[in-house]
Amino acid sequence: MxxxxxxxxxxxxxxxxxxxxxxxxxxxxxxxxxxxxxxxxxxxxxxxxxxxxxxxxxxxxxxLPARLYGVKEDTGAKVEVLLLHQTEEDEWEVLVKPAKKVKPGTKVSFGGGRLTAECTGMKDHGGRLLRFEYEGIFLEVLEALGEMPLPPYIKEQLPxxxxxxxxxxxxxxxxxxxxxxxxxxxxxxxxxxxxxxxxxxxxxxxxxxxxxxxxxxxxxxxxxxxxxxxxxxxxxxxxxxxxxxxxxxxxxxxxxxxxxxxxxxxxxxxxxxxxxxxxxxxxxxxxxxxxxxxxxxxxxxxxxxxxxxxxxxxxxxxxxxxxxxxxxxxxxxxxxxxxxx
CATH class of the missing domain: 3.40.1780.10 (QueA-like)
Structure with a gap:
């Protein structure tokens, strides 16, 4: 067809x-x-x-407010992360932009260090596995730092x-x-x-x-x-x-x-x-x-x-x-x- x-x-x-x-x-x-x-x-x-x-x-x-904006801890380069699904406790499959900047071992900081992550694996189509570290409850941290992952065809902000x-x-x-x-x-x-x-x-x-x-x-x-x-x-x-x-x-x-x-x-x-x-x-x-x-x-x-x-x-x-x-x-x-x- x-x-x-x-x-x-x-x-x-x-x-x-x-x-x-x-x-x-x-x-x-x-x-x-x-x-x-x-x-x-x-x-x-x-x-x-x-x-x-x-x-x-x-x-x-x-x-989930699944879009996060962070920086690489070693260079300060900006990184955008989109959570896809949880693979195990504190580990998520994510999409990363730009993907080439994040390889296994790369560490990323979000919200001035309130949330950090280390890349633990590679997936297809720019996907990565990230293991997160934080204080408190993950969903509460995500609510504070994350943005709604609106579809790419929506250009307006959602208050x-x-x-x-x-x-x-x-x-x-x-x-x-x-x-x-x-x-x-x-x-x-x-x-x-x-x-x-x-x-x-x-x-x-x-x-x-x-x-x-x-x-x-x-x-x-x-x-x-x-x-x-x-x-x-x-x-x-x-x-x-x-x-x-x-x-x-x-x-x-x-x-x-x-x-x-x-x-x-x-x-x-x-x-x-x-x-x-x-x-x-x-x-x-x-x-x-x-x-x-x-x-x-x-x-x-x-x-x-x-x-x-x-x-x-x-x-x-x-x-x-x-x-x-x-x-x-x-x-x-x-x-x-x-x-x-």
Whole structure:
């Protein structure tokens, strides 16, 4: 399958640089995958498209303030570090810029020495292993020194770190936000529950591979990044019950989708499980775990636009994206939303 089938022209001014003041005020494009029809609405009206007995599946991962700025202890040269994931206690796999300045044995200081690190190994694509030393609790030090790792297409500063977190974020570990969930407020979630719609929570810690376009011409040759996921026994039982009772399972975001499809692929039903998933969903594959998806508008030639194409069909998705451009929808992390039903 040629990657060019997932390309589209996107004016740069449609890339949302800042979040809206009201999370629920974004626009909502509603796609009916059966009738191939498109409807334009507002996210505040999402509950009108849900039914009693449905279940929204939300990813409760919390973004780490994972971007650190430091200096090499021997030369004072500036170094930028981006935490990816913890490999063992006090050791992290990271991305470093400029990577050539940091080799095994290199020591880096952050915040005037409040946090220090030594490079203990090399990884692919500029990756490094860093072992950290600090006083107190690592996450508290990180909160004080780190910045939110906003995607590279966002150039504006984010004064409020919480605006790049979902209101239900609780499990620390992501390098990026599950952005479909940014549209919800606690009030809207409460209204949804009061309408007879269930909420279920899973965890998938989002990696930076989310933002990388596919670099190979043939989609099947793409090397998918792996991300850590966890589904509790309680959530698995809840989802099985919803399905047995005829309710729809609607994932909020591609991360929730990848988690649920991993479980269904590996076990054939929803079960308690955790581990690393590198599942890559693209046409003509069919999703088996979900009945609908709430998502944002994704990068051209990305694995995410392929995933939504597997749900709604490539031609229909590309038609919807063309209409979104014509109607001046806001794209990517802080942009508008789509509901595929």
């Amino acid at each position: 040629d990657i060019k089938q997932y390309d589209f022209e996107l004016p740069e001014e449609l890339i949302a640089q800042t979040p809206l003041a009201d999370r629920t005020s974004s626009r909502l494009m509603v796609l009916n995958k059966q009738t191939k029809s498109i409807e334009h609405s507002r996210f505040s009206d999402i509950k009108n498209y849900l039914q009693p007995g449905d279940c929204l599946v939300l990813n409760d991962t919390r973004v 409020d770190k919480e605006r790049y977190q979902t209101v239900y974020a609780r499990e620390e570990g992501s390098a990026a936000a599950p952005t479909a969930g940014l549209h919800f407020t606690n009030e809207l979630l409460s209204e949804i529950e009061q309408s007879g719609i269930e909420l279920a929570y899973i965890t998938l810690h989002v990696g930076l591979g989310t933002f990388r376009p596919v670099s190979v011409e043939n989609v099947e040759d793409h090397d998918m990044h792996a991300e850590f996921y966890q589904v509790t026994k309680e959530t698995a039982e809840q989802l099985n019950r919803v399905r047995e009772n005829g309710g729809r399972i609607i994932s909020v975001g591609t991360t929730s989708t990848r988690t649920l499809e991993t479980i269904m692929r590996d076990y054939g039903r929803f079960v308690e499980a955790s581990g690393w998933t590198d599942i890559f969903i693209y046409p003509p594959q069919e999703v088996k775990a979900i009945d609908g998806l709430i998502t944002n508008f994704h990068l051209p030639q990305s694995t995410l636009i392929m995933l939504v194409s597997a749900i709604a069909g490539r031609d229909f998705i590309m038609e919807a994206y063309q209409e979104a451009v014509q109607e001046r929808y806001r794209f990517f992390s802080f942009g508008d939303a789509m509901f595929i039903k």
